[in-house]
Amino acid sequence: MRIINRTLSRPTAILLGAIPFALLIGIYAIASHLRRADNPADKLLPSLGRMADAMWRMGFEADKRSGDYLLWIDTTDSLSRLAVGIAISTLLAICLGISIGFIPHIRRGFAPFVATISLIPPITILPILFIIFGLGETSKVMLITLGTAPVMIRSVAQAVMDIPRELIIKAETLGASTWQMITRLVLPQILPKLITAIRLGLVPAWIFLISAEAIASTSGLGYRIFLVRRYLAMDVILPYVIWITLLAFVIDRLLLKTSLKAFPWNHLAGESL
Template sequence: MRWINRRPGRLVAFGLAALPFALAVLGYVIASDLRRAANPADKLLPAPAQILDTALSLATEADRRSGDVLLWLDTSASLIRLAEGALISASMGLVFGLLIGLIPGIRTTLAPFVSVISLIPPLAILPILFIVFGLGEVSKVALIAIGIAPVLIRDIAQRTAEIPEEMIVKAQTLGASTWAIITRVALPQVLPRLIGALRLSLGPAWLFLIAAEAIASTEGLGYRIFLVRRYFAMDVIIPYVIWITLLAFLMDLGLRQLHRRAFPWAGPAT
């Protein structure tokens, strides 16, 4: 049998999926042991036990100066910013995507503008956002929204334009208004696509969030990472990076489950 036709069973598939992670952990342990054998005071690759102890301390012990548990304080601040930015972006993507995809006049007016805006590197305008909105929460949320909204708009507009023409014609034949066509014909077709596009935008959204927090913030996951880097505190940075990865995975899993439960007719979320 050819390799392209061989499909692993459930147990083998689980083992194959876990193999790269196990190799990565093993490689880190070996590299850490070698560096600490040469220099016991090495900070670049702390021992796994040290990382675990620091992670537990960050998650359970209150900071001496503020009295807050840092990990949960930073997580709460970052997730609120991310949720606000993603919600604004999804709303803009849905509304403008539907209008651009369905109404020729709006498509002619806005499609070129959105295309150009989507090509601007969001991090390049971060200083402008700080000048216009200040160093508070608005500029951070705005960066996330500006960073991913144009991509969502273009994706939803494309999906709307792909709706079969006969569906639009039939709706008009039955007397449907423009509003009815948007809400009863187009909206159910593009909502599953919106969730998929939002899943793909989570990575860039985290990037914009961490960049904004690193430059101007007093709490947040990105702020903490860039704060402790000056002390070479890898035992803090590594747990934070792992925690951010876990949060991103759980958010992606949640959106995938939402897609499966809310739109079972749309097929699997890919």
């Protein structure tokens, strides 16, 4: 049997997936050991034990000044901003995406505008957002929304346009109104595509979130990373980066599992990434 036709067992798949991570950890541990052998005070590549101690201190020891557990405070604040921004983008994607994809007049009027807005690097308008909305939560949420909504709208609109024309004709033949077709035909068809759009939108959303927190914030994962960088505290920075990656991975997997369970018919072609 050719290798491309072989089906992997779950233990084998897990093992193969773990190999790159194990190699990365091993390479880092060796590099860290070699640097500290030459310079015990080296801060660039702290040992795994030192990073574990720093993470324990941030997460399970109260801060001497505020009395807060900084890791959890930062995580809660960052996830709250991310959730609000993505929620607004999702609502816009549903309303505008379906309208643009299903109604020709709206498509002609708004599709070029949305396409143009999606090409603007959102990080470049961050100073404008700070001027308009101040340095509070609104500017950070707006950056996430502006950075993710246009692309999600275009993705949903394309998903609507990809619906087979035969289905729409059948609905019209049965006397369905435009609203009935949107709610009973279009929306069920594009929901799995919407979840995919959210998953893809979360990648730039994390970038914009960390950038906004680094520039103007008093809490959050991005704020903490850029706060401790002045002390070259790589034992804090690297675990925070790993923690952000883990959060992003868990959210992505939860969305995928939701899609697999709610819309199994959308995943019949094979495995989903």
